[in-house]
Structure formats: structure tokens, C-alpha cells
Amino acid sequence: MIKINIEMKKGHYFSGIFIAVFVGIHLLNHLIGLGGIKEHIEFMEKLRVYYRNIFIELILLGAIIFQIFSGLSLFRTKIKTANSSFEKIQVWSGLYLAVFFSFHIFAVVFGRYLLHLETNYYFGAAGLNIFPFNLFFLPYYALAILSFFGHIAATHSKRMNRNFLGLDPKSQAKIMIGTGFLVTMLIFCAMTDYFKGVKIPQAYDVLIGKYGILLGK
Template sequence: MTIKKIHYVSGLTLSVFIGVHLFNHFMSFWGPTAHISTMEILRFVYRNPLVETLLLIAVLTQIVSGIRLFIRKRKEVTNSFEQLQILTGLYLALFLTIHLSAVLTGRSVFHLDTNFYFGAAGLNTFPFNVFFIPYYSLAIISVFGHVAAVHRTKMKRSLLGASPGQQSVWILILGVVLAGFLIYGLTNRFNGFQIPKEYKVLTGN
């Protein structure tokens, strides 16, 4: 199997988890309790040792294969979508590395439940939210941007009157809108959530 194929398969695997993860974040509109309750149900699947191992392998495979593809093809970029694919791929590799390290550190070093409050601490605490709001927003946009770029390459026909290029633009726009929508929910409509004392160690408060 080629590196490109391996990258594609690991990406599909991660896309399923990311989709479920974003749905979980959508529940923040009903408050932390709804978010955590949904997460507890979903954890029966992705906290299964086998599934968790497969996800970890998929993340590492995606990062390593993505970097190798970047090194190989960075001088072969011919259009804006290929450039978008490279830029979003690099950002996602950085984000996944940081995010995975943070979650593992939170669980093994700080002995925290990496639930809603673990991710929301930085989003709801000034001045950390100045960094974390764009950090998470760009991650969501990059997922959709990466998918849009791949879609532009693989899609060969129009759909509902939209050309492959137009379809890809709409996918990217959807990512931008969804990023804003989810950040709005995760910050209690920009009013901020109260963070429990045990999670304030993450922001030094």
C-alpha cells in the first residue's frame, strides 16, 4: 500500500471519530452536563482499549504519512486547493500532536478526567482564550479545508448544479460556520462557563 493510500485510509478513520467528537461538542449548547453525559455514552466505544489503540495508531499514521507526503510533493503544487491541502494538513499535524500530548498528560500526570472542562478551561479563561479560540477554530476549519481539497481532487462531476470546485468551497464555508457555531456553544454564547477548581491547574489560576 502506498503512503498516499495509507494516509487516505487513516484519514477516513479519523474523520469518523472527528465527526462524532464535533457532535459531542454541539451538545455544549445544552450545558456541560449534557456534553459530559453524551461523552460518557460515546466513551463506551472509543475508550475501548482496542478502539483507543486503533485511533492512536490512526493519529500517528496520519501525522507521519502527512509529513512524508508534504516533503515529497511540496514543490508540485499547481493550484489553490493543493496549497490548501498542504497548509491545513500541516496545521492538523501540529494540532493533533499538541492535542494528543495534552490529553495524555492530563490523564496520566494531572489525573484529570479529560471531559468538557478539560477542553473548555482555556476557552473560558482570559487571557488563555485569546490563544485557544483561534487555535480550536483553525483546527475545525482545517479539517473541513483538508476534506474540501481532497474532494476537489477526487470529485469529477457536478452536484445539484455545483461544480467540484464550488462544492469544495461550500465544504470550506461549512467548516468556518461550524467552527464559529461550536466556539459560541463551548464558551456559553461568549458569556463563559465556570471552570471547576481541579481544572484551573491547566490555566494556573
Template sequence: MEDLPARPRLRGLHRASALFIGLFVLLHMANHLAGLSGQETHIAFMAEARQLYRQPFVEVALVCLILWQVGSGLTMLVRGWARRTGTVAWLQSASGGYLAFFLVNHIGAVIAGRTVFGLDTDFRFAAAGFFAPPWHWFFAPYYFLGVLSLFVHVGCAAYWSSLASRPALGTALLGGAAGVGALLAALIVMALSGALYPVAIPPHYLATYGQ
């Protein structure tokens, strides 16, 4: 028997802010999908997408919402620890916990890349770690699990939403989300690491890794 997470008000606010963050993440994932056909396509797509999210108001709102998302998520993770039962509840907690770790590091790296190192945080910034050994051993699982966790976490929410009325649909949605997430995560890591097409990283990106 699966146990629904408690604290409905906190969970409701966590879901509401996820909807706004989700608009950016959809665009961001579309950017990475476009990038499967080439480094230049990724960079060109991002140049267009930045017209939308690189407005100061949008960026500040996005970062604030993500901080709220991470804080409220970790609060629910800790508060419900002792009474959490069932595979899906634990899958939701594990994927949420990893997303919190990923997002704090990811946004911190993007902000530091822009402000401290003066880099254009485009495809080359994301891919540089794959060409600065031994950092590829960190970045491959780091990015793979980031994308997979996102899909699994959303899949868990879909599971809980359909549990009461159509439980089989919920299981199918969660399984489908995990499958699509794993495939997309693998393709993105392959693109960044140069397995799909040749990738060129300028020396000043590699210099941040002491290479």
C-alpha cells in the same frame, strides 16, 4: 491549472487510514454539536460516546492511526513542496500541516490531562483555557483553526476526487465544506468560551494553568 499531488501509494494509504479516523471524528464533532445546547448535554453525550472509543483496543488503534496520518501527511507535504502548484494544492498542504500540529498537541494534552493531572478530559477540560487569561488568546484560534482545517482538508480531497469528471462540483464541495467548517468552528468556540450559555469550570481544572 491545478497540479495533483504525487506519490499515489502513500496518498492511498493516507486516505484509507483517514476513513477509520473519520468514524471517530464524526462522533467527536457530533459531541461538540450536541454541546451547543449546554455543558451538561456535552458531558452526557461524551459519557455515551466513550463506551465506544474508550476501549483500550480502540484508543490504541486510534492514536497509532493518527500518528501514521500525521507522519504520512508531513512526508507528502515536504516531498511535494517544490513541484506543488495551484491554490487547492497549497490549501490542502496548509490545512494538513495545521491539522498535524493540532492533532499532536491535542492528543498530547488529552493524554497528559488524564495521566499527569488526573483530570476527566470532558467539556470542562476543553473549556478551562478560555477562563484562564491570557490563554483564551491561544485557545480561540487554536480550536477554530483545528475544526476549520479538518473541513477544508476533507473538502480538498473531495475536490480532487471530482476534478476529472465534474470540476464545478468539486469547487462547490470545497467551498461548502469550508463554509460549514467555519460556522461549526465559530459555534464550538463560542460554546466553550461561555458566549452561548454560562460555563462552570471547577478550580482544579484552572489550577493546571496556575490560576
């Protein structure tokens, strides 16, 4: 049992690195949206040449599924021994990411293959720009981004054993979490046209209905 847990932790760690690279690029794509919707979609189209490859998609999907199940297993173990702030951040952010990935993958697959929607900028922006749906999607996405940075920060504080630029590992981790808050706000600016509201194409009415209130416009 101990050997299985050790192997699971290793697998969780390395699959997490692979997923973190993808998520980091995905967040960068959203940040590019600060320059406009066109720029966001153009950058996404360039990336899709690589990650829409069936083999890459299967590897990524497999890594995420393993991450979810191994994460839930590790949560049940670590929640009993988590004492420090970063240990608690690690287990609770991991739990939220497991839930988020489960829902997010389902939503993308459902939208792409069953609703035949283009899962681009507008697919993600639809819920953020329409009231009352944004009351759910704003915290839903905010917690996902913050959990991503929080999970990495907590892991970093545990594994890092030396100072960097005069900062100890815990201070470095705090900066990572602060960066997460900044990135969250910037992405919301990009996905809502700086909170003025983005007009969502009619094709996405199937997601948000026709009775929501468009923010700002």
C-alpha cells in the same frame, strides 16, 4: 521509492477516513454542547463506552501517528508542486493538523494520566474561557477545525468528478469550507456559553492557574 509513495498515499487516505469519522463525531459532541454542558457530558459518556475501549484507542492512536508521519512526508513532496488554491489548502491544512494532533494527543494523555483530570467538556473549555489563555486557544482550535474541513474539501475537489445538485466539485468544496467556519463559530458558542463565559471547576486550575480572568462571569 515511487511504490512506497503510492502505498503511503493510500494508507494516508484510508487512515484519514477512519480519523475523519472519529473527529466528525467528536465535533458533533461539541455541537451538542449548544444545548448545555450537561447534554455535552452525557453524550460524551455514551460515546466513551465505545472509544474508550483499549483496542479502539490503540487503533485510533496508531492511525493518528501514521497520519502525522505520512502527512509530514507527503507535505515535503507536495509543497513543491502545489499550485492551485485547493492544492495549497490541502498541504498547509495537513501540516497544521499534524502539528495539532501531536500537541492535542500529548495534552489529553498528560491531563488524563499524569494530572488525573477528567478530560471532558471543562478540559477543552478551560483555555477558551480564561484570559489571557484564550488568546492562544481560540485561534489554536479554530485553525484545527478549519484545517479539518479544508483538508477534506481540498481532497474532495480533487477526487470528485461529477456535479451534485448542480454544483461542480470546486463549488462543493467551497461549501464544505464555509460549513467549517459555521461549525467553528457554533462550537465556540457551545464551549463559552455563547461567549458569556463558563465557570471552570477548581480542579482545572492546574491547567490555567489561578490568575487568569474569567470571561463574562
